[in-house]
Each structure stands twice: as C-alpha cells, then as structure tokens.
Amino acid sequence: MRVSSHTLAVATGRGIEFHDLTPALRALVAGSGLREGLALVSCGHTTTALVVNENEPRLLEDLRRFLVRLAPPDAGYLHDEIYLRDCPPDEPENTHAHLLAMMLNSTESIAV
Amino acid sequence: MRVSSHTLAVATGRGIEFHDLTPALRALVAGSGLREGLALVSCGHTTTALVVNENEPRLLEDLRRFLVRLAPPDAGYLHDEIYLRDCPPDEPENTHAHLLAMMLNSTESIAV
C-alpha cells in the first residue's frame, strides 16, 4: 500500500469558527498522485473537529448556536481552573472546545 | 491496494427513521471478493448518519426521542428560512437533520 502524508496548517482565532478545508484537501489529494484509496484527515489539536456537511452560511450559524448550547464556553469546567493545573497561566479556557471536539470527532475518512 | 466501490440506494421518508444496512453491506462485501481489509461506508447526503449499534426496537425509539430532544425539528433555525436562501421554495426544512448528522457522523470504517 502506498502511503503519502501531508500537514495542512490552519490558523484559528478565539471562539467557535468554521474553515472550509475542501479546496486544500482536494489539492493535496490531487498532488499526491492518489487515484483510488482513502484520505484520512485528522486534527493535530484536541480542541478542533472535522465535519463533512453543507457549507451554507445560515446552517453554519445554526451549528454555532447549537454547539454553544450543547457545551457552553463558561459552564464552570474543572479543566478551566488553570491555576489548579500544572500548566502555564496563559493556558486558554477551552474545555467546551475539548468536549465539542469529542462529540463531533476529529477524524474523517474520505473515499477517493 | 485493491479498491472496490459500490453505491447502496436507501429510500427515506420524512422525519427521523432507522434503516438496518447490515445485510446489504454484508452482501456487498461478500460480492466484492474482499477477504481482509476495510469497508468505508459514507452517506451521500448531509442529512443522514451512520451508527454501529444494537438493532433493538425499544432502543431505537429511545434514540429517536433522544435525537429529537437534542436538536428539535422546529427550533427556528436560520437554515430553515427557505425564502431567504437561494434555493427552490420546496426545499425541505431539515436543519435538525444536518445537525444530527454532524453529531452522529456520516461515515463508518469497518474492519473486514
């Protein structure tokens, strides 16, 4: 089996935001020479997720509101009490993003 | 790597419903000649999902109620204001199905 690995850097800001990776992934697959097989896409961070769905602006706003309701950012999470953990004091309060990443999943397998 | 692709048509109605794809998938895998490898199953629509679990009627009704509570069909979604979008007026109001598809995921990888 031929395997080809690539890293795609995506700059993210604060809060929930959506990035369309389809054009970049298409280009990576095309450039890899893969004709038939499987593209396994994985997030390199534990506070990000991947979904395959419709890229419609009003649906994305529905999704943002749904996710905020599902795991509110300021719900008093233990993991957000940064001063109690062995980590730098400027560690972001990102527990809601961890929870949502686990619910949405951070990997997608796409048939090529 | 040998790759074999197949399309499985599933007729769906309105609202949340469940279809057992196991017999059809088993037949496709058997017919493909695959002895060892991976069956990647993906939905061709963004309002459908795949789960691997127990096919017990009362559990499926629990699941239906759980999903309706998680993303109620009539929660005033922006994506359901069809007249504001550039699409045919008979486009279904299906935002809850998009959200649930993203939560449940629309792809399953199954070891064969």
Added chain:
Amino acid sequence: MRVSSHTLAVATGRGIEFHDLTPALRALVAGSGLREGLALVSCGHTTTALVVNENEPRLLEDLRRFLVRLAPPDAGYLHDEIYLRDCPPDEPENTHAHLLAMMLNSTESIAV
C-alpha cells in the same frame, strides 16, 4: 495490502469510566511491524466508545459530567424496561451508554 488484527481486552466496571488505551495500542502497532498505514480501532461492545483527546484528570471529570447531563442514566428509557424484552432478567440498564456510544462513536482511524 498487509492486514494484521488484534484484540485488546479492557475490563470495565459500572457507570462511566475512562481507560487510556494509548500505551497498549502503541505496543500493538509496534509489535505488528506496521511502519506506515492506518490503525483502525473498533469497540467490540455497543455501550463503549473511543475518543482521541487530552488525558487530563479534570477534563475527564468535566467529560463525565457532560455525558451524564447529555444522556442521564435513569431517564426512563424503553430499552431499560428489561422485563418487557426477550433477554435475561439480569441484563444491565445501559441505554444511556448505548446513546453516548453512538454520539461519541465507537471507532477511530489513526494514521501510523
């Protein structure tokens, strides 16, 4: 394509608990001789799930609380009325675990 299959037994108790499978999975992959490819990890039970995320004790407690709120164990599920089903009377009341397994997903594909 070379395929190698392994079973990893994990003893679980009652209620929601977390098990770090990373060391055991690393050892299995190393022992399999796989250098490049894909590790497909699937649960053999329908009341268990897999997540790839940060193994931080306070985050795991946040996750436990989140999951209990999402699908409370004692919410009067139909599947938990064991006496109405064709199964042994000591079948556990585990509907919440089925629902959470479907939400979190029971399979992970990991690039090696």
